[in-house]
Amino acid sequence: MTKRFVHVAAGVIKRPDGTFLLASRPEGKPMAGYWEFPGGKIEAGESAAEALQRELHEELGITMQEALPWVTQNFDYTHARVRLHFFQVEQWQGEPQAHEGQQMAWVSPAHHAVEPVLPANAAILRWLALPDQMQVGSAAAECVLLSQLPQQSQRGEVCGVLGPQPLQHWSASDLMLQTVRPAAVSWCGAQVQSHEQLLHAARLGLDYVWADDSVTLAEIQAWCVDGPPLPLFASTHRFPEGLAAARHIGVHGLLR
Template identity: 40%
Template sequence: MSVEPMARPLFPVVAAALVDGEGRVLLQQRPAGKTLAGLWEFPGGKLEPGESAEEALVRELHEELAITVDLAALEPAGFATEILPDRHLLLLLYVIRRWSGEPVALEADGLVWRMPEAMDALPMPPADGPLVRQLRAYLGERTTSVGPAANGTE
């Protein structure tokens, strides 16, 4: 017997896997006082009305990390879903290998660079688990090509 799912509004969220020249990925720690405080996550956030996923991610990275990313640098890499009590989370992951500026934790309690295979050692939100597996597959299938700067920045 199948059970009809409760109608929940779709809640799209964008996330970035910033990959440096060594293949490490930037994670940020959710700040105290927020839901899932202390967990490590990919930077990103909610879409504002009228924004595309890509525009939202560029805006969020500027607001959260003080970096500038060109829309052309976003590589769609995966997605995850999670049914929450009041909504259906749709988390879209993009790989970014080029950006301007040095990431600074403006809205997080900390930043850490980790190799994808070492991310399992960090506590992360449930929806990020599938993204980590997809990211490993994505990065493993693609050749790493970094532009002029060896650290992933422009």
């Protein structure tokens, strides 16, 4: 019999310096001692954001002021099949406290020196290294350089450089010809023109996608209703109000 999904809300609690909070699972819970993003089960009648608000108050004693929808991940454990609804939490009141006997650590994408981490969180830790503004320039037929734009983002941070790192880039048509993610590249992404292509990119284990200019704002909004399965970039002309408006609906960042 197919196991039903357990829906979970999880928060990437981020400080202005870019570090984020991980917590260990306390004794008495499945996979005790593993590190994860704070959060918990969504109860009947709750939205994912409401569940996260409740869980962060119960676990950490903080009051969430805003949660930006980000990605949704499915994962099969031996004890449960979970659907994780991730939010980025950048505004809250209070100082996180270990109310359930868990350990806590502020870490960065490059240095998350806590082990072991829940398997479902491995991709999330990687994706947190992605910039929220990106430009792609051709360096070879199918290899490009990924970098943050050398200007201030709308969150007031001076963008640095993630690359140069080898990146496999597929057009939307080339994406649908692929059956495996290439092993010899640091990052792998693709252009998408449809929801089918978005799901195919997720099945291949890509790091991100960006919506082609042919994708309407309404389509992007529909893709984000339940959270895209991997970070989604959109063109700046789809969001003339800027990055904050894009992130508010679940878009990871903007492509220039």
